[in-house]
Amino acid sequence: MVTCKQFLQELNAYLDDTVDPETKQHWQAHVDECPNCFVIVDTTKKTLQVYKGIEPQTLPDDVRTRLWQALEKKMAAKKQPQV
Numbered sequence: 001m002v003t004c005k006q007f008l009q010e011l012n013a014y015l016d017d018t019v020d021p022e023t024k025q026h027w028q029a030h031v032d033e034c035p036n037c038f039v040i041v042d043t044t045k046k047t048l049q050v051y052k053g054i055e056p057q058t059l060p061d062d063v064r065t066r067l068w069q070a071l072e073k074k075m076a077a078k079k080q081p082q083v
Helices: 004-009 011-016 021-033 035-052 061-079
Strands: none
Touching: 004 011, 004 021, 004 035, 011 035, 021 035
16 A cells, blocks of 8 residues: 555656556555545646646846846855854
C-alpha cells in the first residue's frame, strides 16, 4: 500500500506519467482512495493547465534589473555567517 508521503514524494513523476504502468496503477489506486491526495492531484493538474495556457511575458528592463539586484543581495546575505 502506498502512503501519502510516498505518493507526494513522487507526485511529479505521477503527473508527468514517467513511471511504469504497475507503479502508476498503485498510485492511482491510492489517489482513488485518499481524498487528500485526490485534492492535491486535482488542484495541481488544474494549476498546470492554467499556466500552460498563459503566454510568457517579457519583463521590462528596469524590473529585470531590480529583480536581479534583489536576488544577488539575498544570495550575498545567505553567504554571510550567521551570528
